[in-house]
Amino acid sequence: MISDLGGVKTLYEAFLASVKKYPNKKYLGYRESSTSKYKWIDYKTAYKRALAIGCGLLKLGLISHKDHVGLFSVNRCEWILVEQACNAYSFCLVPFYDSLDFNAYSYIINQTELTTIICSPEKVPDLIKYSKFLPTLQTIIYFDSIPPSLLPEATAKNIKLCSFDEVENSGNHSRIEVSPPSPDEICSICYTSGTLGNPKGVLISHENLVSDVAGCFLHGIQCNPNDIHMSYLPLAHVFERLVSTAMTCTGSAIGFFRGNITELFDDILELKPTVFISVPQLWHKFYDKTMESIAAAGKIKATLFANGFEAKKSLLKMGMYNHVIWDNLIFNNIKQKLGGEVRIILTGSAPIPQYLMDFIRICFSVPVVEGYGQTETPAAATLTLLTETSSGHVGVPLPCLEMKLIDVPEMGYFVIDFPDARGEVCFRGPCVSKGYFDYHQPTDDVWDADGWYHTGDIGALDKNKNLRIIDRKKNIFKLLDGPFISPEKIENVYLSSKYIQQCYVYGDALKPSCVAIVVLSPSFSRILTGASPSSSSLSTPTSTNTHSPTTSPSLSPRFISIDTEPSLRTQELKGEDPGPPPEQGDTLPPKETAPPAQPTPDQFSLPPAQTNEATQPVAIPAVAIPAPHGPPGLPPFPSSLPKSRSTVYTKPTPPVPSPGPTLSAPLPLTKNPETTPKELSYETPIKFKQNHFLQFSNHQYSKFYKYYNHELKNIILEDMKNIGLSEGLSPWELVSDIWITPEVMTVQNGLLTPTLKIRRSFAKIFYDREIAELYKIQSINN
Known part of the structure; x- marks a missing residue:
């Protein structure tokens, strides 16, 4: 699997080969302000700086082929320089997601026994303040600068503070010969997202990453020295890490965003990337904003878009991406959102519906490759072919496994199932990790005696041998007198509803059905408050949290924080010892509430488009956001989520919307005393008026919608039922009731992992009251 990389066997050899072949080619780019151009570091300079950094780390006492180096920062040029320094001198890199709170990163620091951490300046105060809980930490190397007042505090706690420039300069003055790694040496410990508890450190070797890159190239996903990649997804995730490694192997350029996701598209317009990667969560936001803009532009614009979309969709089935007339009239304007130079788009990390895949291909007129894999594979295990224009699957295995x-x-x-073979997906090969770091629990069910890695995902192979992920073996529960249920499978089906932004499905072994917590889509939430939908076009920037129904301080979300009782309860539920309480004056830090620097779905904004006068959108008074299956004049976009085990693999048909009240105006509120528990009744009827829910707390707001707007709940439930049946969900898999909440699940409130997956153990605690009420109502009605 190294033949397509010129015989290189390690990441250091791959970097060195590019340095020799492209010494003066631009490699790492950064931008200082919104008015500045990108500045570049060439391959030769990057190599010299990496060696200097490595020598500086050796002078601090680190030992090659033995010690670990922590890296706790948002994506930036120095991130890659540190990685290359570790590769040259055989240090094991331990990356952290920039959004991790103390509870998460302290666990990683203590398990890996890190002595040295390189970090952003804003991380330094907490690392010093709570160093008592990090007994192995000795040295903190910070980027940029920190307040001088931190130096005495660090000295008093026996923590050595060094600036990144100091370390690099010290290495420049005394160069030490490189100590290259072997192919089977561990280059990085990448921690999983910790969906069900503490994260696991996956051991990634040089051979793993080099083989995976070679497999992608042999598969047909080639990069070239003229390519430019925008790095904004967390480098702590193997998806972004794999792409940056591929760029390095081929002498391509990597440009970094400025660390603020709200300014991402401004950076994209300046950089003009040719390779763009993203995740479905962000593509969903892009789609929503595009549809809102089209609806707000009026019926004529919506009709033109619908006609153009259908025309290009017909060509797409024949493998053609471009249409001279419709591209010049409509889609080139959308293409400019990514700088206008993108030649290939990659998506991964989560399933992407068929309508969204078609939307991306049609709007950007380029091939879109979908991948599937896990940290253990690492990143890519299967990819769709570059020429693939169908949707609903994740392609075929790479040649490296x-x-x-x-x-x-x-x-x-x-x-032996017919027509599609189905079962748990397993992988084996040189790119597959050999295990977890310091993991004391049995892993026989993960890696078997023959070297097969068991993913826990259920897949199906169609007639073309394309893999479809249809279910999840783990995270299953059993209902009363029913079969095993996979909540993630059900959630992925319901997310195709236009009403739903997020969904958490829960089931109890003593209950006959499952229930769901539903976060409404942003557009629908605005209608419910009586506010007009945004009449702004795609160029209108959004707030930091575009999904929140309000920014009123009265709606303070609940957090699962490590310094409150829920955290102790969480540890007890997981069978962990919460340990003694912190001493007086030396308490653990509160949960971070500031928005993370790395992108999350609730921080997605779009920049002004580069348009000409002929295609400039016309400002028209806002129209109402339509019912759930698309804007006026547009065809409904069917979901292509995986079919159930009882259905034949065919092209999905759009679910038929049920008749009911239109959503162009706020729904009337009615009070049904028969189904409203006494403890939730109000002395006087609540009348719906614009932004009336601002008077309530989040929990009261959920009750307000659940018990006083039965039309709303019934419409959403009916839509979920139609979608569930059309996707082949069994009667046990259809949720019997829902709780509507305005609280978006985020990394900050503890409900999402840094990779934007639901933390199910925490979500169960977070929504315990709502779940109890749903089952209580069921028992009353029954």
Whole structure:
């Protein structure tokens, strides 16, 4: 698997080969302000600086082939320089997501026994303040500058503070010969997101990453020295790490955003990337804003877009991406949102619906490759072909590994199933990790004796041998007198509803059905408050949290924080010892509430478009956001979520919307005393008026919508039922009731992992009251 990389076997060899071949080619780019151009570091300079950084780390006492180096920062040029320094001198890199709170990063620091951390300046105060809980930490190397007042505090706690420039300069003055790693040496410990508890440190070797890159190239996903990549997804995630490694191997350029996601598209317009990667959560936001802009532009614009979309969709089925007339009239304007030079788009990390895949291909007129993999593979295990224009699958295995399906009889999946073989997806090959760091629990169910890695995902192979992920073996629960249920599978189905932005499905072994917590889509939430939909076009910037119904301080969200009782309760539920309480005056830090620097779905904004006068949108008074299956004049976009085990793999048909009240005006409120528990009744009827819910707390607001707007709940439930049935969900998998909440699940409130997956153990605690009320109403009605 190294033949396509010129015989290189390690990341250091790959970087060195590019330095020799492209010494003066631009490599790492950064931008200082919104008015400045990108400045570049060439390959030769980057190599010299990496060696200097490595020598500086050795002078601090680190030992090659033994010590770990922590890296706690948003994406920036220095991130890659540190990585290359670690590769040259055989240090093991331990990256942290920039959004991690103390509870998460302290666990990683203590488990890996880190002595040295390189970090952003804003991380330094907490690392010093709570160093008592980090007994192995000795040295903090910070980027840029820090307040001088931190130096005495660090000295008093026996923490050595060094600036990044000091370390690099010290290495420049005394160069030490490089100590290259072997292919099987661990280059990085990448921690999983910790969906069900503490994260696991996946051991990634040089061979793993080099093999995966070679596999992608042999698959047909090639990079070239003229390519430019915009780095904004967290480098702590193997997806971004794999792409940056591929760029380095081919002498391509990597430009970094300025660390603020709200300014991302301004950076994109300046950089003009040719390769763009993203995740479905962000594509959903882009789609929503595009549809809002089209609806706000009026019926004529919406009709033109619908006609153009259908025309290009017909060409897409024939493998053609461009249409001379419609591209010049409509889609080139949208293409400019990514700088206008993108030649290939990659998406991964989560399933993407068929309508969204078609939307991206049509609007940007380029191939879109979808990948599937896990940290253990790492990143890419399967990819769709570059020429693929169909949707609903994640492609075929890369040449660098083997794949097989095995029976899962307890869930009714067998490899002899017809027409598609189904079972748990397993991988084996040089790119697959060999295990977890310092993990004391049995892993026989993860890596078997023959070297197969068991993903826990249920897949199906169609007639073309494309893999579809249809279910999840882990995270399952059993209902009363029912089969095993996979909540993630159900959530992915319901997310295709235009009403729903986020969904958390829960089931109890003593209950006959499952229930769901639903976060409404932003457009629908605005209608419910009586506010007009935004009449702004795509160029209108949004707030930091575009999904929040309000920014009123009275709506303070609940946090699962490590310094409150819920955290102790969480540790007890997971069977952990919460330990003694902190001493007086030396308490653990509160949960961070500031928005993370890295992108999350609730921080997605779009820049002004580069348009000409012929295609400039016309400002028209706002129109109402339409019912759930698309703006006026546009065709409904069907979901292509995986079919259930009882359905045949065919092209999905759009769910038929049920008749009901239109959503162009706020729905009337009615009070039904028969279904409203006494403790939730109000002395006087609540009349719906614009922004009336601002008077309530978040929990009261949920009750307000749940019990006083039965039309709303019934419409959403009916839509969820139609979608569920059209996607083949069994009667047990259809949720029986929902709780509507304005609280978006985010990394900050503890409900999402840094990779934007639901932290199910925390969500269960967070929504315990709502879930209890839903089941209580069920028992009353029954």
